[in-house]
Amino acid sequence: MVRLFGPLVGLFFAVALLWSFGNGAYNAVTQPSPPTAEALFHKHPKEVAFSFDGAFGTFDKAQLQRGFKVYQEVCSNCHSLKQVAFRDLTQLGYNEAEVKAIAKNWGNKAQTFDPKTGDRGDRPNLPSDHFPPVYYAGQGNPPDLSLVAKSRHGGAQYIHSLLTGYTDQVGYKNGQGQELLKMFPDAKTPDGLYFNPYFANLNLAMPQPLTSDGQVTYSDGKAATVDQMALDVSAFLTWTAEPKLDKRKQTGWPVLGFLLAATVLAYLAKRNVWADKH
Amino acid sequence: MSFPWANEYKPTNPLMQWVDDRLPLPRFVYNAVGAGYPVPRNLNYMWNFGILAGFALVLQIVTGVVLAMHYAANAGVAFDSVEHIMRDVNWGWMLRYGHANGASMFFIVVYTHIFRGFFYSSYKAPREMIWLLGVVIFLLMMATAFMGYVLPWGQMSFWGAKVITGLFSAIPLVGTPLQQWLLGGFAPDNAALNRFFSLHFLLPFVILGVIILHVWALHIPGSSNPTGVEVKQESDTVPFHPYYTAKDGFGLGIFLMVYCALVFFAPNLLGHPDNYIPANPLSTPAHIVPEWYFWPFYAILRAFTSDFLFIPAKLMGVLAMFSAILVWFFLPWLDTSPVRSGHYRPLFRKFFYLLVVDVLVLGYCGGAPAAEPYVMISQIAAMYYFLHFLVILPVVSSIETPQPLPFSITEAVLGKDEHATLAPATPAVA
Ligand code: HEM
Numbered sequence: 001m002v003r004l005f006g007p008l009v010g011l012f013f014a015v016a017l018l019w020s021f022g023n024g025a026y027n028a029v030t031q032p033s034p035p036t037a038e039a040l041f042h043k044h045p046k047e048v049a050f051s052f053d054g055a056f057g058t059f060d061k062a063q064l065q066r067g068f069k070v071y072q073e074v075c076s077n078c079h080s081l082k083q084v085a086f087r088d089l090t091q092l093g094y095n096e097a098e099v100k101a102i103a104k105n106w107g108n109k110a111q112t113f114d115p116k117t118g119d120r121g122d123r124p125n126l127p128s129d130h131f132p133p134v135y136y137a138g139q140g141n142p143p144d145l146s147l148v149a150k151s152r153h154g155g156a157q158y159i160h161s162l163l164t165g166y167t168d169q170v171g172y173k174n175g176q177g178q179e180l181l182k183m184f185p186d187a188k189t190p191d192g193l194y195f196n197p198y199f200a201n202l203n204l205a206m207p208q209p210l211t212s213d214g215q216v217t218y219s220d221g222k223a224a225t226v227d228q229m230a231l232d233v234s235a236f237l238t239w240t241a242e243p244k245l246d247k248r249k250q251t252g253w254p255v256l257g258f259l260l261a262a263t264v265l266a267y268l269a270k271r272n273v274w275a276d277k278h
Numbered sequence: 279m280s281f282p283w284a285n286e287y288k289p290t291n292p293l294m295q296w297v298d299d300r301l302p303l304p305r306f307v308y309n310a311v312g313a314g315y316p317v318p319r320n321l322n323y324m325w326n327f328g329i330l331a332g333f334a335l336v337l338q339i340v341t342g343v344v345l346a347m348h349y350a351a352n353a354g355v356a357f358d359s360v361e362h363i364m365r366d367v368n369w370g371w372m373l374r375y376g377h378a379n380g381a382s383m384f385f386i387v388v389y390t391h392i393f394r395g396f397f398y399s400s401y402k403a404p405r406e407m408i409w410l411l412g413v414v415i416f417l418l419m420m421a422t423a424f425m426g427y428v429l430p431w432g433q434m435s436f437w438g439a440k441v442i443t444g445l446f447s448a449i450p451l452v453g454t455p456l457q458q459w460l461l462g463g464f465a466p467d468n469a470a471l472n473r474f475f476s477l478h479f480l481l482p483f484v485i486l487g488v489i490i491l492h493v494w495a496l497h498i499p500g501s502s503n504p505t506g507v508e509v510k511q512e513s514d515t516v517p518f519h520p521y522y523t524a525k526d527g528f529g530l531g532i533f534l535m536v537y538c539a540l541v542f543f544a545p546n547l548l549g550h551p552d553n554y555i556p557a558n559p560l561s562t563p564a565h566i567v568p569e570w571y572f573w574p575f576y577a578i579l580r581a582f583t584s585d586f587l588f589i590p591a592k593l594m595g596v597l598a599m600f601s602a603i604l605v606w607f608f609l610p611w612l613d614t615s616p617v618r619s620g621h622y623r624p625l626f627r628k629f630f631y632l633l634v635v636d637v638l639v640l641g642y643c644g645g646a647p648a649a650e651p652y653v654m655i656s657q658i659a660a661m662y663y664f665l666h667f668l669v670i671l672p673v674v675s676s677i678e679t680p681q682p683l684p685f686s687i688t689e690a691v692l693g694k695d696e697h698a699t700l701a702p703a704t705p706a707v708a
Contacts, residue, residue, distance in 0.1 A: 002612060003612065006608060006611075006667075006668045009668055010664045011665075011668075014661045016587075016589075016594055017664075018661065020582050023583065024583055025654065028650055143555075146361075147361075150546060151551045243365060244371045248542055252538065252539075252542025256542070259534050262531055263531025263532060263535060266527040266528040270524040270527065273521055273524040277521065277691075
């Protein structure tokens with residue numbers, strides 16, 4: 001039975017696949033689909049090094065503090081950070097009084113609701129509060145940034161490239177020297193969007209947020225160039241996405257070391273047990 | 279059943295004696311994974327993977343039960359509750375990364391275990407039942423993993439659930455009502471999330487039950503071995519303990535090192551970034567892809583792009599995807615060669631390696647966007663997949679001349695076996 005029906009079933013699927021394949025090949029020849037503007041002009045993130053790269057990398061707290069400042073002064077106008085609580089900032093090296101002050105002075109206040117009177121209001125944030133919601137009236141929907149470093153291919157490198165990658169669309173050429181608007185005149189950036197070849201479909205609703213050197217005043221003396229601010233805020237957003245990164249790697253090394261030793265012992269034990277059987 | 283020369287359990291400790299007289303559990307363990315279970319002496323490292331699969335299951339159950347203490351299966355808070363585990367629960371990040379990467383390790387191990395079975399034809403008589411139960415385990419694992427991936431309620435969770443439950447709508451007439459009944463709604467939502475959580479908690483214990491049957495069935499004939507020649511005499515075997523406990527201990531060490539390297543240094547390597555975006559029914563991701571271990575089957579699903587003999591392409595894809603696994607059930611009867619081990623089957627061996635490459639190609643295409651050339655490559659690869667099991671294997675088994683087998687396991691290991699000279703006239707059969 002099996003040997004009779006088996007091959008028939010196999011041939012049935014094979015012929016059906018051949019039929020799909022034939023149709024696909026025919027379509028590919030008769031109506032070849034031309035490459036899209038995204039396929040030809042989208043850029044991969046720039047290679048930049050971060051202190052937390054690799055198996056030994058750790059966060060640079062001074063950089064995270066600078067990045068937080070960029071978030072606070074620029075990005076927080078449009079983007080929320082709802083997975084993070086103010087008290088988490090102690091991990092960046094702020095002491096409790098500083099965290100209390102940051103929470104208290106935060107522009108967006110915590111919402112309150114009095115169930116007796118039905119009144120809604122607000123109050124200053126407390127260290128135990130998460131960063132408050134942000135309401136944005138402009139074009140597009142700014143995503144919550146808590147996890148953005150983990151939810152995009154390229155992580156911190158991508159954010160850095162996105163922030164520094166705004167450029168003029170007119171005359172824009174890719175690595176092969178092809179000019180975007182010559183090849184795809186219809187791909188002109190629509191009103192209210194901005195051209196950025198690092199963004200998946202080349203046009204996004206976020207206006208260039210970091211525009212001039214010194215836009216944020218750093219208190220540690222580091223020169224606040226656009227590139228530096230972009231690097232710092234990308235590092236900060238990596239921390240918001242993976243606050244346990246340092247602890248994870250610190251735990252990993254002793255665990256691996258222990259396992260290595262145990263495995264070597266297990267190997268020797270195995271050799272010993274098997275000595276007379278080979 | 280066991281071999282007549284198996285060691286008998288003779289407790290020396292009076293406490294064990296006392297327990298054994300009243301509940302022979304110590305005896306049971308001794309005969310199952312102790313010195314009372316004779317095992318072929320020539321098993322190679324491919325035979326480590328069954329134990330490793332069992333270990334991976336325990337790992338999943340332990341991490342999973344603790345995760346469930348902190349997780350909330352409600353569409354409004356599921357995503358945030360996972361982030362709460364990652365950020366606020368003590369060692370929560372380790373539990374969650376451990377569970378997610380544990381699933382990947384489980385599949386790596388089980389795929390190796392299954393391909394070991396393909397190469398050594400472990401499915402052949404008298405081990406058909408072990409094999410059939412194994413395929414049942416694999417199907418249950420896929421269902422469990424699929425539902426587990428829905429729980430964090432990220433973009434891929436939601437859209438994966440939508441695509442996979444949407445497959446049921448390909449069934450004529452009852453398809454759409456069936457899909458809605460399964461989901462408890464028109465699209466994945468709270469009802470679906472809750473039942474997936476319930477089933478995701480339940481199924482690993484069902485798997486555990488089927489594993490007990492799997493190992494029970496294994497203990498009837500005992501393990502096969504790399505020569506495929508059955509055990510004939512005491513010198514062919516060694517007691518499971520200490521020989522294979524020692525070998526499995528070493529294998530477990532390697533497994534744990536790979537696993538911990540993933541958990542502590544590359545925990546998101548095998549995951550998709552989109553699942554860190556909360557589920558949004560209004561925004562379809564650019565590429566909906568399942569977890570890597572489903573990719574070969576996902577490629578087969580998507581390879582059917584044209585209707586065939588009035589059967590809609592989608593239905594063909596669904597039938598083919600399920601058949602791709604169901605065909606394994608029939609392997610013991612499709613491969614009729616009397617020789618088990620691929621080491622002695624030159625023609626079979628070539629096709630086996632072709633199958634390995636084929637499945638890797640399918641896997642690659644399944645993870646790639648549904649565009650050319652990947653679709654055409656997966657069509658060719660899927661074609662080979664079905665032809666391999668259903669046409670090539672039966673033909674190869676009937677036309678191939680196998681190479682001569684060793685007389686016994688002892689001879690294969692030591693190069694000589696004095697019993698071989700005592701029984702010369704009849705050629706050894708597997
Ligand atoms: C949860 C997953 C599984 C667990 C825990 C498990 C466990 C085991 C164990 C402990 C053994 C004995 C050691 C060994 O031969 O490696 C074994 C043997 C075996 N398993 Fe599995 N297994 C699982 C899944 C599967 C699947 C999915 C298949 C096939 C589709 C399968 C097929 C077999 C076969 C044929 C044998 C006998 C091999 C021989 O004796 O040579 N198993 N399994």
